[in-house]
Amino acid sequence: MKEISKWIQQVPLELIFWIGSLIAILTINPEASQHFSLCPLDNLGFSWCPGCGLGRSMNLLARGEIQASWSMHPLAMLAFAAIFHRIWTLIKHLKTTHNYG
DSSP states (O other): OHHHHHHHHHSOHHHHHHHHHHHHHHHSOTTOSSOOOOOHHHHTTOSOOTTTTHHHHHHHHHTTOHHHHHHHOTTHHHHHHHHHHHHHHHHHHHHHOSOOO
């Protein structure tokens, strides 16, 4: 038990955040008309935001609906690549060193 708790303490918080964000992206419903938004511009009442639709677009891309994903937000592929690259880097540093920065 001590070994498991020690290993959990060594996992970087950023790695947990990125994996959690991917899980959240994969569980959203992109076709829903109303959705929860953390977007500050949306919460202030602005109708346009450069990032709005990115999560739904990433969900569509994960489902294989490339055309619909591209039409919702063209940067979904780049966002997936950036998140996977960061997760890979954190896991690689987790295995080799104790310096996660």
